[in-house]
Amino acid sequence: MLLPAGAPASSLPAAESFLRRVFAPYLAGSDAIAPTHDPAVFTAEMLALIAHDEALAGQEDPTLDGDPICYCQDYQPLRDLTLAVRATGRNRASASVAFANGETRQRMTFMLVATTAGWRIADIRTPQDGSLAALIRQGIAKRQRLNSSPSATR
Structure with a gap:
């Protein structure tokens, strides 16, 4: 059987296992679990985007609120919870995820990257907002424009 170029088929179960571990506290109803600063969950690039946006936001709500x-x-x-993981490139995979939160059904796509430390989330895409990374980049650009405008220096 020929496999598409991408993450080795043997690593796709590890990617699914990683996401199941990420979702486990949500399924159990644990409190205060948003892992937005956790290097065991997100790639360094995504963590840097989140941190940059939060720093620019100051006392205001960051883009990721x-x-x-x-x-x-x-x-x-x-x-x-349903997960379907597929290879998308070398050491990359996407996971189609669906779940119910109360009466709301949510569908999302998690873009995953295999790092030396294991699988990490590089981006999250939703039908509502598209790419989380792109949304944060847009928020950063908007804050930078506002902070550099002449009225911001007065």
Whole structure:
């Protein structure tokens, strides 16, 4: 059987296992679990974007104003989790994820990267907002424009 170029087929179960570990606290209904600063969950690049946006936001809400894993600010224990992982490139995979948060069904795509430390989330895409990384970059650009405008220096 020929496999498409991408992450080795043997590593795709590890990618799925990684995401199942990320979602486990949400399924159990744990409190305060948004892993937005966790290097065991996100790539260094995504963590840097989040940190840069938060630094520019100062006392205002950053672009990422919620939990990116469940795409929510509040949640009930998630249920009916489904994951489908496929290779998308060398050491890269995408995972189509669906779950129920209360009465709301959510569908998301997690872009994963195999690092020397294991699989990490490089981006999250939702039907509502598209790419989280792109959304944060847009927020950073907007804040930089506002901070550099002449009215910002007065």
